[in-house]
Amino acid sequence: xxxxxxxxxxxxxxxxxxxxxxxxxxxxxxxxxxxxxxxxxxxxxxxxxxxxxxxxxxxxxxxxxxxxxxxxxxxxxxxxxxxxxxxxxxxxxxxxxxxxxxxxxxxxxxxxxxxxxxxxxxxxxxxxxxxxxxxxxxxxxxxxxxxxxxxxxxxxxxxxxxxxxxxxxxxxxxxxxxxxxxxxxxxxxxxxxxxxxxxxxxxxxxxxxxxxxxxxxxxxxxxxxxxxxxxxxxxxxxxxxxxxxxxxxxxxxxxxxxxxxxxxxxxxxxxxxxxxxxxxxxxxxxxxxxxxxxxxxxxxxxxxxxxxxxxxxxxxxxxxxxxxxxxxxxxxxxxxxxxxxxxxxxxxxxxxxxxxxxxxxxxxxx
Amino acid sequence: xxxxxxxxxxxxxxxxxxxxxxxxxxxxxxxxxxxxxxxxxxxxxxxxxxxxxxxxxxxxxx
Numbered sequence: 075x076x077x078x079x080x081x082x083x084x085x086x087x088x089x090x091x092x093x094x095x096x097x098x099x100x101x102x103x104x105x106x107x108x109x110x111x112x113x114x115x116x117x118x119x120x121x122x123x124x125x126x127x128x129x130x131x132x133x134x135x136x137x138x139x140x141x142x143x144x145x146x147x148x149x150x151x152x153x154x155x156x157x158x159x160x161x162x163x164x165x166x167x168x169x170x171x172x173x174x175x176x177x178x179x180x181x182x183x184x185x186x187x188x189x190x191x192x193x194x195x196x197x198x199x200x201x202x203x204x205x206x207x208x209x210x211x212x213x214x215x216x217x218x219x220x221x222x223x224x225x226x227x228x229x230x231x232x233x234x235x236x237x238x239x240x241x242x243x244x245x246x247x248x249x250x251x252x253x254x255x256x257x258x259x260x261x262x263x264x265x266x267x268x269x270x271x272x273x274x275x276x277x278x279x280x281x282x283x284x285x286x287x288x289x290x291x292x293x294x295x296x297x298x299x300x301x302x303x304x305x306x307x308x309x310x311x312x313x314x315x316x317x318x319x320x321x322x323x324x325x326x327x328x329x330x331x332x333x334x335x336x337x338x339x340x341x342x343x344x345x346x347x348x349x350x351x352x353x354x355x356x357x358x359x360x361x362x363x364x365x366x367x368x369x370x371x372x373x374x375x376x377x378x379x380x381x382x383x384x385x386x387x388x389x390x391x392x393x394x395x396x397x398x399x400x401x402x403x404x405x406x407x408x409x410x411x412x413x414x415x416x417x418x419x420x421x422x423x424x425x426x427x428x429x430x431x432x433x434x435x436x437x438x439x440x
Numbered sequence: 441x442x443x444x445x446x447x448x449x450x451x452x453x454x455x456x457x458x459x460x461x462x463x464x465x466x467x468x469x470x471x472x473x474x475x476x477x478x479x480x481x482x483x484x485x486x487x488x489x490x491x492x493x494x495x496x497x498x499x500x501x502x
Binding site for chain 2: 192368372373374375380386387389391393395401405408
């Protein structure tokens, strides 16, 4: 079997596509729901993200060389699998449209307030089309090369933010708010669940994966939790919980006041750039996954044909979804998060439960 | 914008004629998705200020 991708690349892409949500949505959502204790929420999310990683790693190990569709076929049978893939397809189209929506809004909010949405959308379409023409590997390689630099930038930002953090914005933490912090953790859990993308590409990993390779997924989960914790901590510690809750891009404002030994300033442009790159890669990955879902659903051999009509649907769906940041936040917190939980946690759990019933039959095959 | 997309689809159809006609399901899927996309476009062009899904949900949930 041709080994097109490695688990390391998938781990990098998981962290990469989560970056924009970590800096943009998570701090404000956590601050709104859990106040000054919000930075504890990422720790609660371990309770959900770690079992999910176990599930993903376990499925890759149990079904070597198979992707999510092929695993589902073995576990659920054809009809149920097709229904679930259709549901996944619709969910991914919705996610893609919301991702594009927030991408254009962030660009308008931070860099180009006078420019119309149309311009960003058309530019984005051309860029995505250009990247997708180069193939799947280009997207994964890009994240592989750039993630190290981005993580380095984050570490510098965190170090520089230490002396700006106000203790009274973070302490005291009352046990009274612990329930709120646990409830708010759903915002982190919904982003951390992106780890399931590994299952959509697991057929590209080759027939066998080593323990060390699978360990990369755990490292990426660790990096995700580290970034989420420190981003929330520094954002609330510098801006305060009440301001963080109402700002559209609170980490951007946090970084505005930071300077690196008075040598480098205006890091916020870097944060915008990271957010843009993360969104861009997420959009490319979502396009690829949507086309894979179409292939699985209709047993297609020619996948390139569908990019054209799909671009038109997503372009107009972006306008149908939301038109302002406020509307987007509402949709994200009330709909997208819960859909994410269903598709990222509930369905993989079902697969594991059903495969446990057939464990002997499955083990005989491999 | 809708006319540009329409032209774009026609271009794809001409360019990938052989692939589209090689299997019936390719053609049907391409046409169905194109129709969905274009009708979404026409509806939007006719009424660009229609309430968004998020707006409708906000009104419904209030």
